[in-house]
Amino acid sequence: MLKVITNNTANFFKKIGFDIVEFIKENFGILIGFAVLCVALSIISPAFLTESNILNILRQVSTNANLALGMTLVIIICGIDLSVGSIVALSGTVTGGLIAFSNVPITAAVFAGILVGTLAGVFNGVMVAYTGIPSFIVTLAMLNIARGAAYVYTGGQPIRVMNEDFNVIGAGYLGAIPLPVIYSFIFLLLTAIILNKTKLGRHIYAVGGNKEAARFTGIKIKQIEIFVYTFSGFLAAFSGVVLAARMFSGQPTVGNGFELDAIAAVVLGGTSMTGGIGKIGGTLIGVLVIGVLNNGLNLLNINSFWQLIIKGIVILAAVYVDMMKKRKEAQV
Amino acid sequence: MSKVILEMKNIHKRFPGVYALKDVNFELQAGEVHGVLGENGAGKSTLMKVLGGIYKVDDGEIYIEGQKIAIHDVEDSQNAGVSIIHQELVLVPHMSVAENIFSGREPTGRFGFIKKEEMLEKAQRLLDFFHLDINASQLVCKLNIAEQQMVEVARAISFNSKILVMDEPTSSLTEKEVRFLFATIQNLKSQGVGIIYISHRMSELFRITDRITVMRDGQYISTKMTNQTNVNELISLMVGRELTSYYHKISHGLGENALEVKELTRRGVFSNINFNLREGEILGFSGLVGAGRSEIMKSIFGLDRFDSGEIYIRGKEVTIKSPNDAMNFGIALVPENRKDEGLIMKGQVGYNMTLRILNQFIKFINVNTAHENQIISTYVKKLGIRTSSTLQLISNLSGGNQQKVVIAKWLAAKPQILILDEPTRGVDVNAKAEIYEIMNRLAQEGVAIIMISSELPEIINMSDRVIVVRNGSIAGMLKREEFSQERIMHMATGGIS
Numbered sequence: 001m002l003k004v005i006t007n008n009t010a011n012f013f014k015k016i017g018f019d020i021v022e023f024i025k026e027n028f029g030i031l032i033g034f035a036v037l038c039v040a041l042s043i044i045s046p047a048f049l050t051e052s053n054i055l056n057i058l059r060q061v062s063t064n065a066n067l068a069l070g071m072t073l074v075i076i077i078c079g080i081d082l083s084v085g086s087i088v089a090l091s092g093t094v095t096g097g098l099i100a101f102s103n104v105p106i107t108a109a110v111f112a113g114i115l116v117g118t119l120a121g122v123f124n125g126v127m128v129a130y131t132g133i134p135s136f137i138v139t140l141a142m143l144n145i146a147r148g149a150a151y152v153y154t155g156g157q158p159i160r161v162m163n164e165d166f167n168v169i170g171a172g173y174l175g176a177i178p179l180p181v182i183y184s185f186i187f188l189l190l191t192a193i194i195l196n197k198t199k200l201g202r203h204i205y206a207v208g209g210n211k212e213a214a215r216f217t218g219i220k221i222k223q224i225e226i227f228v229y230t231f232s233g234f235l236a237a238f239s240g241v242v243l244a245a246r247m248f249s250g251q252p253t254v255g256n257g258f259e260l261d262a263i264a265a266v267v268l269g270g271t272s273m274t275g276g277i278g279k280i281g282g283t284l285i286g287v288l289v290i291g292v293l294n295n296g297l298n299l300l301n302i303n304s305f306w307q308l309i310i311k312g313i314v315i316l317a318a319v320y321v322d323m324m325k326k327r328k329e330a331q332v
Numbered sequence: 333m334s335k336v337i338l339e340m341k342n343i344h345k346r347f348p349g350v351y352a353l354k355d356v357n358f359e360l361q362a363g364e365v366h367g368v369l370g371e372n373g374a375g376k377s378t379l380m381k382v383l384g385g386i387y388k389v390d391d392g393e394i395y396i397e398g399q400k401i402a403i404h405d406v407e408d409s410q411n412a413g414v415s416i417i418h419q420e421l422v423l424v425p426h427m428s429v430a431e432n433i434f435s436g437r438e439p440t441g442r443f444g445f446i447k448k449e450e451m452l453e454k455a456q457r458l459l460d461f462f463h464l465d466i467n468a469s470q471l472v473c474k475l476n477i478a479e480q481q482m483v484e485v486a487r488a489i490s491f492n493s494k495i496l497v498m499d500e501p502t503s504s505l506t507e508k509e510v511r512f513l514f515a516t517i518q519n520l521k522s523q524g525v526g527i528i529y530i531s532h533r534m535s536e537l538f539r540i541t542d543r544i545t546v547m548r549d550g551q552y553i554s555t556k557m558t559n560q561t562n563v564n565e566l567i568s569l570m571v572g573r574e575l576t577s578y579y580h581k582i583s584h585g586l587g588e589n590a591l592e593v594k595e596l597t598r599r600g601v602f603s604n605i606n607f608n609l610r611e612g613e614i615l616g617f618s619g620l621v622g623a624g625r626s627e628i629m630k631s632i633f634g635l636d637r638f639d640s641g642e643i644y645i646r647g648k649e650v651t652i653k654s655p656n657d658a659m660n661f662g663i664a665l666v667p668e669n670r671k672d673e674g675l676i677m678k679g680q681v682g683y684n685m686t687l688r689i690l691n692q693f694i695k696f697i698n699v700n701t702a703h704e705n706q707i708i709s710t711y712v713k714k715l716g717i718r719t720s721s722t723l724q725l726i727s728n729l730s731g732g733n734q735q736k737v738v739i740a741k742w743l744a745a746k747p748q749i750l751i752l753d754e755p756t757r758g759v760d761v762n763a764k765a766e767i768y769e770i771m772n773r774l775a776q777e778g779v780a781i782i783m784i785s786s787e788l789p790e791i792i793n794m795s796d797r798v799i800v801v802r803n804g805s806i807a808g809m810l811k812r813e814e815f816s817q818e819r820i821m822h823m824a825t826g827g828i829s
Contacts, residue, residue: 199690216665
């Protein structure tokens with residue numbers, strides 16, 4: 001099963017302009033770390049390398065994968081999006097509320113939830129592009145606004161949605177594969193295509209690499225910025241609806257701190273916080289490292305307080321090693 | 333005149349590949365205002381940076397009041413009594429005048445707390461001493477530019493400086509403010525302070541200086557008593573170099589008017605700019621750095637707005653609001669600073685080269701890689717760009733090759749009007765010659781070219797006509813048969829010819 005997935009993945013990647021040799025070269029350090037982590041876990045815990053656990057990991061990382069994909073684009077253009085966790089909650093509660101309180105048809109409710117979250121992204125983009133307020137501040141404000149809106153709409157209580165048709169969106173399967181994994185896979189392809197195969201992608205790198213040069217080149221910087229924050233908002237909103245469906249409820253508290261896991265994954269994947277550099281393949285590895293680490297620490301029964309500390313140390317160590325490597329390359 | 337307070341002897345300073353200062357000698361007396369004059373890149377600022385401890389000398393000796401001293405850093409220089417007021421002000425806007433004057437040396441009490449009263453009082457005494465109508469407790473950002481300049485002067489003097497260096501101090505001042513500054517300088521002179529005054533402005537040098545030293549190409553040329561020299565002599569000292577031979581201009585017939593600019597004005601930046609540019613012509617734009625040449629071009633290219641005026645392309649009036657508009661009319665602009673404005677330094681050679689013409693090989697999500705590579709290799713060959721691969725990072729190329737990539741990026745868009753802003757800055761002699769060849773070829777093909785350059789020989793050799801810009805206005809236009817370094821320099825500096 002796993003082999004089928006990886007083979008198919010590799011084939012798909014080739015079609016979207018993905019170079020496996022380049023990928024391994026660029027992410028060598030973290031790939032080694034990832035391999036060591038997987039080998040160690042499969043030796044220590046027999047439960048690790050089972051089909052059900054692997055599918056479990058993939059489903060668990062699917063939300064973070066979506067958010068990290070959007071975050072990759074945001075960080076490539078030298079920005080940050082702190083609002084994604086709150087948008088997850090907002091879109092989930094809006095969809096849940098429309099179904100449970102207002103008897104809106106499921107399709108319409110799902111659409112509305114995604115729309116609300118996407119609009120939050122549009123707002124972020126417009127503010128960043130037109131006011132010059134730093135993205136950190138704009139999205140920090142949106143983090144509060146979206147979370148607050150979710151609380152106001154729900155009165156602070158989870159909205160139960162006992163509807164099987166809705167639940168299937170988040171808990172269903174395609175063959176043996178959980179639907180959220182399928183969604184993430186589609187978004188992964190979409191994002192990779194945008195970055196590698198379109199004018200837009202090359203413009204995104206240009207805006208992040210050197211905004212002034214992009215301006216001299218005639219690239220419409222504001223449009224690029226609005227697109228990127230909108231895309232990030234959309235992915236967060238979609239994830240929020242899927243999460244609400246799987247949990248049978250729209251919860252205003254969900255998604256707290258998700259933005260930080262997404263940033264961690266992007267950074268682990270080698271995307272530069274100073275903009276202009278970043279690859280979707282790297283982000284995927286970053287997401288998997290965090291996912292496997294969480295899963296492994298759970299399997300080993302390490303308590304969640306310690307898990308946080310370990311995660312922090314891993315992020316720091318991995319990024320440090322990566323920086324050292326790049327500094328060495330730069331000197332050659 | 334009185335005693336010598338500063339002597340710099342046989343100063344050498346090399347940067348990788350260039351001799352910035354070669355055997356320079358300089359002398360300053362107490363109570364003297366000593367002007368330093370030279371073209372852009374003549375070595376004036378480098379010399380002052382050596383004195384200020386920002387650069388270390390490679391060879392040579394510095395004596396202050398007869399004592400040989402070693403200047404390793406800024407602190408050494410300050411302790412020796414040297415203060416430098418740089419062209420850009422370095423005051424902290426949201427701190428008071430007093431805090432700025434004493435920053436880093438605030439009078440403190442027993443527990444390290446700042447004695448604010450004492451500091452204010454000291455600062456005020458200093459300001460009063462120069463008859464400056466400035467309140468020491470005021471925030472710097474509330475002062476006008478001239479007043480800020482005076483605060484810089486006061487700060488410099490508060491170090492008990494014996495030597496004060498002013499680098500283009502009047503570049504942002506109005507005439508009234510200049511008078512104010514000159515009064516202060518006279519005041520300092522009478523205290524016995526020696527002042528080194530760097531400026532391009534002839535009229536000011538004749539108003540305020542006692543002696544003038546001319547530098548050229550990193551070398552000391554001559555020192556003249558101000559009252560025994562004149563503008564003509566100074567200018568011929570400044571430019572008196574041989575024209576080098578690797579320039580060659582191919583002349584040929586010119587075509588129709590490609591571009592015409594009428595009364596173009598951007599308030600406070602440039603005003604009433606009129607010129608025309610013909611097909612196949614190379615029109616040089618000369619002038620001092622900061623005269624407004626790049627700004628004019630940025631407005632024509634749609635990067636900056638302008639307040640009034642008209643732009644005609646091939647006889648038709650056009651509206652240009654963005655670089656995209658300009659490109660649609662066939663205009664390309666190769667910017668002045670390739671690292672900041674021209675290239676994505678984190679990107680590859682091929683990526684940079686095609687960023688402007690993605691439409692030619694990307695249709696939605698279909699990248700025609702073969703066509704892309706063909707475009708790239710065509711321009712690599714055409715411009716002789718030396719790179720190990722088109723996937724090489726642009727930052728690994730030499731300056732000359734980077735510059736050629738920027739030019740290629742714009743040539744790929746097949747412009748009919750090409751604006752080159754300092755096209756050979758920071759590139760080696762070979763690359764220079766190659767860039768001139770490219771320009772000649774393009775002109776022969778009928779491309780209309782504007783070349784902004786601060787290098788006189790380049791302007792004179794390559795241009796069909798030269799427009800000289802001074803303080804945001806066109807100071808004059810010269811035809812090829814009227815070219816001379818002296819005439820251009822006269823127009824650029826405002827000297828009377």
